[in-house]
Amino acid sequence: MRRLDRLATHSDDPDRLTRTYLGAAQKKAHEDVLGWMREAGMTARLDAVGNVVGRYEGAQPGAPALLLGSHLDTVRDAGRYDGMLGVIAGIECVEALGRAGKRLPFAVEVIGFADEEGVRFPVNFIGSRAVIGTLDGAALAAKDAAGTSMAEALRAAGFDPARVGQAARKPSEVLAYVELHIEQGPVLEAGGLALGVVDAIAGSTRLSVELTGEAGHAGTVPMKARRDALATAAECVLAVERRASAPGLVGTVGRIECLPGAINVIPGKVRFSVDLRSGDDGLRKAAIADVEREFAAIAARRKVGLAISTIHDGKACACSPWLMERIGRAIESQGQKRFDLPSGAGHDGMTMIGLCDIGMMFVRCKHGVSHNPAEAMTMDDAEIATRALLRLIEEFEPGSRRT
Numbered sequence: 087m088r089r090l091d092r093l094a095t096h097s098d099d100p101d102r103l104t105r106t107y108l109g110a111a112q113k114k115a116h117e118d119v120l121g122w123m124r125e126a127g128m129t130a131r132l133d134a135v136g137n138v139v140g141r142y143e144g145a146q147p148g149a150p151a152l153l154l155g156s157h158l159d160t161v162r163d164a165g166r167y168d169g170m171l172g173v174i175a176g177i178e179c180v181e182a183l184g185r186a187g188k189r190l191p192f193a194v195e196v197i198g199f200a201d202e203e204g205v206r207f208p209v210n211f212i213g214s215r216a217v218i219g220t221l222d223g224a225a226l227a228a229k230d231a232a233g234t235s236m237a238e239a240l241r242a243a244g245f246d247p248a249r250v251g252q253a254a255r256k257p258s259e260v261l262a263y264v265e266l267h268i269e270q271g272p273v274l275e276a277g278g279l280a281l282g283v284v285d286a287i288a289g290s291t292r293l294s295v296e297l298t299g300e301a302g303h304a305g306t307v308p309m310k311a312r313r314d315a316l317a318t319a320a321e322c323v324l325a326v327e328r329r330a331s332a333p334g335l336v337g338t339v340g341r342i343e344c345l346p347g348a349i350n351v352i353p354g355k356v357r358f359s360v361d362l363r364s365g366d367d368g369l370r371k372a373a374i375a376d377v378e379r380e381f382a383a384i385a386a387r388r389k390v391g392l393a394i395s396t397i398h399d400g401k402a403c404a405c406s407p408w409l410m411e412r413i414g415r416a417i418e419s420q421g422q423k424r425f426d427l428p429s430g431a432g433h434d435g436m437t438m439i440g441l442c443d444i445g446m447m448f449v450r451c452k453h454g455v456s457h458n459p460a461e462a463m464t465m466d467d468a469e470i471a472t473r474a475l476l477r478l479i480e481e482f483e484p485g486s487r488r489t
């Protein structure tokens with residue numbers, strides 16, 4: 087918990103926790119994590135996109151690894167547990183193995199992904215995409231709000247964008263990916279449970295929408311003659327809310343930018359994001375199609391230009407039953423009841439499933455609050471979660487890969 091507090095001091099913003107991909111704050115956080123990994127007896131390095139990778143060899147050097155981890159980037163004005171908990175707990179477990187002089191029949195690696203949230207670039211899961219080898223040229227060309235491309239940002243941080251392929255891992259090198267994460271929802275707390283087994287992660291689509299109206303004088307252009315991009319966006323936002331209120335869906339417009347952004351100028355251009363999720367891919371796709379149709383109708387009626395690009399489209403993904411079984415047993419070993427629940431939040435496992443089987447353990451967080459500085463969990467829950475994770479590692483036997 088002290089380490090999590092310490093990581094929370096590394097922020098791009100002075101008065102709130104915001105740590106985005108390849109920023110100065112991330113460099114400091116990575117230095118801390120590399121140091122803690124080495125203290126725990128791991129070899130530790132940054133890979134070609136800046137993921138922190140620590141490795142604790144098994145009895146035979148070079149054996150395939152059980153991958154543990156989570157992400158070290160944050161949203162804007164974040165809490166201190168989303169992501170970081172899974173990395174720090176993994177290091178604690180390895181430290182315990184090292185203290186006991188235990189070597190296992192497999193290696194244990196802890197990965198701190200450099201970007202999961204997708205806050206800086208219109209690309210998410212940058213770290214895990216690189217690890218499964220799908221970070222492509224389009225992603226490297228994506229630009230942040232300051233107009234810096236990911237390739238330029240990599241170069242500025244001392245990485246070579248031509249070499250991001252070197253972060254990719256082979257399926258034969260890994261046994262499974264297991265992530266410990268705060269629940270970010272209220273279910274475990276309401277059930278009086280410290281821990282849960284994730285059965286599936288909801289799929290999500292992210293859109294970037296641009297509306298082009300006409301800027302003009304706020305005092306002279308009659309209301310009927312206006313092509314106001316922000317008023318158009320307002321209708322679009324409400325259309326998302328309405329459509330996503332159907333059962334099984336959630337939808338959010340979390341970012342909106344209005345240009346030129348002056349009190350006395352009719353908004354000429356607006357850009358906004360849409361994040362729409364469901365455990366059911368069919369429901370999500372139908373809702374996205376409806377939302378896009380409705381945006382087109384709203385924009386046409388207001389004579390405003392509309393451009394939509396899909397910046398992420400990730401299927402719902404199932405955790406492997408054999409890993410769920412082992413995570414369930416590890417939870418029971420701590421005197422807790424096994425309870426299975428889905429994740430509405432996205433996680434690196436959604437990408438890592440392209441490489442290996444995935445499993446997740448959730449730990450209760452206070453009032454289910456997350457993506458908020460009020461995110462909180464107890465020391466007792468951190469301890470029980472870490473002990474359960476350690477048990478999982480100690481008793482881990484590879485299962486059969488899903489077909």
Ligand code: GLV
Pocket residue numbers: 202203430431432433
């Ligand atoms: C990450 O936290 C996400 O679910 O967007």
Ligand code: MN
Pocket residue numbers: 161168203457
């Ligand atoms: Mn998050």
Ligand code: MN
Pocket residue numbers: 157168169202267432433
């Ligand atoms: Mn997270």
